Amino acid sequence: MTPANSQRLSIGFVLLPRFTMLPFAGFVDCLRLAADEGDMSRQLRCHWTFMTSDGEGALSSCGATITPCEQYQDPARFDYLVVIAGVLKDKEMVDRATIDYLKRADRQGVPLVGICTGVFALIQAGLMHQRRCCVSWYHHGDLVRRFGQVTPVSDRLFIDDGDRLTCAGGIASADLAAYLVERHLGRAWAKKSLHIMLIDEARQGNHPQPHPLVLNKVDNRQVRRAIAIIEQHLGELISVDELADRVGCSRRGLERSFRESLGVSPQKFSRDLRLRYGLWLLHFTSKSITEVGERCGFSDTAHFSRNFKDTFGYSPSEVRKGTVGLQEDLVDPFFLHIGKT
Numbered sequence: 001m002t003p004a005n006s007q008r009l010s011i012g013f014v015l016l017p018r019f020t021m022l023p024f025a026g027f028v029d030c031l032r033l034a035a036d037e038g039d040m041s042r043q044l045r046c047h048w049t050f051m052t053s054d055g056e057g058a059l060s061s062c063g064a065t066i067t068p069c070e071q072y073q074d075p076a077r078f079d080y081l082v083v084i085a086g087v088l089k090d091k092e093m094v095d096r097a098t099i100d101y102l103k104r105a106d107r108q109g110v111p112l113v114g115i116c117t118g119v120f121a122l123i124q125a126g127l128m129h130q131r132r133c134c135v136s137w138y139h140h141g142d143l144v145r146r147f148g149q150v151t152p153v154s155d156r157l158f159i160d161d162g163d164r165l166t167c168a169g170g171i172a173s174a175d176l177a178a179y180l181v182e183r184h185l186g187r188a189w190a191k192k193s194l195h196i197m198l199i200d201e202a203r204q205g206n207h208p209q210p211h212p213l214v215l216n217k218v219d220n221r222q223v224r225r226a227i228a229i230i231e232q233h234l235g236e237l238i239s240v241d242e243l244a245d246r247v248g249c250s251r252r253g254l255e256r257s258f259r260e261s262l263g264v265s266p267q268k269f270s271r272d273l274r275l276r277y278g279l280w281l282l283h284f285t286s287k288s289i290t291e292v293g294e295r296c297g298f299s300d301t302a303h304f305s306r307n308f309k310d311t312f313g314y315s316p317s318e319v320r321k322g323t324v325g326l327q328e329d330l331v332d333p334f335f336l337h338i339g340k341t
Contacts, residue, residue: 009185011047011048012081014084014118015050016058018060024173026170027084030177030181031046052069079184083121085118085120103127123150131164137154156168157206168209218261222254234297235295275296278293279319289320
């Protein structure tokens, strides 16, 4: 593919209100470092344009504003349009001008990239029908609630579906940018960018998202809130009393709700989830067993190993040595053995 403006890789960024800064910065910096030698930041091999529907600066979720931005330009100028969003407020989060612009790009055959909740904009524009849709585990529930007809994929970093590319966001946007740089400019330029960004190598799109999260179909609001708190603090022990206080109920009430909804106590749910996180870390990282135990909130290696073997039937060292195969359900971040031990 040759860009119409003679640049070897041309990207148009569609920045939606309250977009997240990290995926934006990771993507554009990968382009910037591949575009030029040294640290000159000239747009030689790559070209990028920041755009908003009114041409005004784009306010990110952290309060920083990206400026200058242009009003939406002819999509034919670009090899890809990259849509980045972030914090969600309203169901109709995308304005009419943006929807019309994305549809225009689709008619012109310009590939569309949805990053973080930018994929919501593609769905809202009607451009993801019967398409695979990569989304972060963090926004999985939001997507299902807002767009029940779409089946999200939350166990990988990004998906290349031809003229639709979707990415979970976060630092995975740098992996996707490197993937596109390698496609257009060659592997050396992609590796150059990542090395300067202190990233060892690009992860492939099918690399699992680094969090064994659980999205149970739980109706109880307090249990769902408690699960979210546990998930966000996998490296530390939160007492049931503190958990109950944070979700606004009594300890006894929370324990009763957990048993009614999940068949286990909050303590067991937390322990099983932290152990499952440890299993994920052992399979997909090079951290030592001691480090894994600490990351999962266990006081010492022996305590971690004993609980691990009681739960899974084999020891952490067996996983690390490769004598235990990868469980199929482990790559599914929304599956958890509840009440099996």
